[in-house]
Amino acid sequence: MILADAGNILVWIVWVVAAFACLGSGIAVISFSNPFYSALSLIGNLASLAVLYLLLAAEFVAAAQVLVYAGAVMVMFLFVIAYLGGHADAPWAGGPSWQALWAVAASAALLVEVIVVIGLKTGGRLSHSPPTDFSFGSPATIGRLFLTDHLLAFEITSIVLLIAAVGGVILGSHSRETAAE
Amino acid sequence: MSPQPFDSVKGFGVTFKQIFKKPITQQYPEYKRPVYPRFRGRHRLHVHENGLEKCVGCSLCAAACPADCIRVVAAENTPDNRVSAGERYARIYEINMSRCIFCGYCELACPFDAITLGNEYEISEYSRDDLIYTKDMLLAEPIKQVPVADRDLYDTPIPYYEEHS
């Protein structure tokens, strides 16, 4: 049982709130029947993830998460859903089916399994937080890691993004040509 | 039309220079622009010089009004209560200013020059009921004088009713 230091009580409160918000919004994403609400819950999920990153002293990752993922990608999601989604019905239309109940039971079982396995594997290391220096999550450190240890992943990711962007442009121009014919 | 970026930059100079010029707005309550002499403002009922009203309650003005805003109820002139200079007088004469379109047809229709449209235009009220002007309000002199432009410059011979009673 991880004991809380008196000075860490604020960290604990924030962690508990953020963790439950993360889990709750994650469940809400898949249980709302109106897609707009699902997207909004996903935004809440990403925001609480950012708070959890902040608790891990990774402030650059947290800000980048909000800026890129919650701030740009989800905006695109919301565009499509708002334009093409239906009328705003009630968030939970209809009751839970037997399929949903069995899904909840199965995922609870999976959760218990995961907790047990992680707890057995790591032993006592979970309650011991290693000391980090001031530049732990700073952009300089992350940049250096990108360009030394993880260079291959970085380059492949940038190529994949470039392909996606070029593909998007080609698809868009192709449909414009067929529309003009 | 080819883009001309330099002209856009010159546009900025134009707007900046306007800050230092004096604005051409006329500030209304302090400066009231003079109206022309035949400006159609608030109606006025006139009296003869001997104190008898000119209006005889014939309601030709009410018939001519396109907005149907004049209400005339006539009564007989009795010898001991002689109000107008004819056989009958207008016992009730009301104009609904919220309906009136200030066209001047009532002034043209009146055979006795009893009603004219004066120059007063500041006739706002706080409630619609106050806008129904009764006879005594119409008979009275205007409360506020508005500046009138030079008569010799803008008006032609003095109207008949101004000189004859």
Next chain:
Amino acid sequence: MTEVWWVSLIKAFVIINLLMLTFAYMTLIERKVLARMQLRYGPNRAGPFGLLQPIADLVKLIRKEAFFPASAVDVLYITAPVLSCFTALAAFSVIPFGPGWTIGDYYVSGEVVNVSISLILLFALGSLGIYGFIVGGWASDSKYSLLGSMRTCAQMVSYEVSLTFAVLGVVLMGRSLSLVDIVHKQDETFWFFGPQFVGLLIFFVAGVAETNRPPFDLPEADTELVAGYHTEYSGMRFGLFQMGEYVNMITLSALAVTLFFGGWYGPWAPLGPLWFALKLFAVIFIFLWLRATLPRLRYDQLMRLGWKVLLPLATVNAVVTAALVVAL
């Protein structure tokens, strides 16, 4: 030297109130400056020189009937203006406006909060502010609102990219993401509007588009979409949207001053906040000048400018700056 927490709290309170006061009088200053550029007086009836006009506007907004469309989604409709106003106000907390002073026993730093990533924090809060517009437009359940909010958000997202890229050059020259460090670096070397002139231009144009100010205000132009995303809002909810827009403008001007014009440094006399305020009002004047001079851009012209002109320019600027910084 670190700040005691309650000193930060008092400072945050003071800054927020000053910011809201600036917003209120910004509405008056905008109307008067626009009027003077159009050869007329601005509001000059409410109080001497119209100085009580913002108070009159505030009382009017509060007393107005805040109608609620019957088919609007309740929670989203009410929290949308709150979200956009909150992010606009919170973004101002990282802007440094002074060197930091020691008053008595306590140290008062020159900004409300100093984090090592304050520039990205500002942009992240700006991205969150977009949700206020999307959700407000969608939750009003009206076609004008939906189309207006989609246009607004497409425009904001497009120009946000160029905005962030334009700032890359400053970050490279300032060697840090923290606004305090960038301001200090400008004192050591030179104010960044010289070497980063292209960056400043891109930042300014993208900033005007980001805050939906004319000439990029098509989504909220009355003749085009009734009123865009705030069609179905009235009373103080509309006031909150307007507050979000104007405070965004003030924050962006403050950011421009911090990044490009040396922040709170002045040529003589170490009066930090005063120089900052002077430069801030100069940049805001340029925003108003743009409004008085230029006609509105059409939507396709707007999007083309953002993606085909500003983004390549900003990328080239960043690459050239990086090459020069490494070389020199």
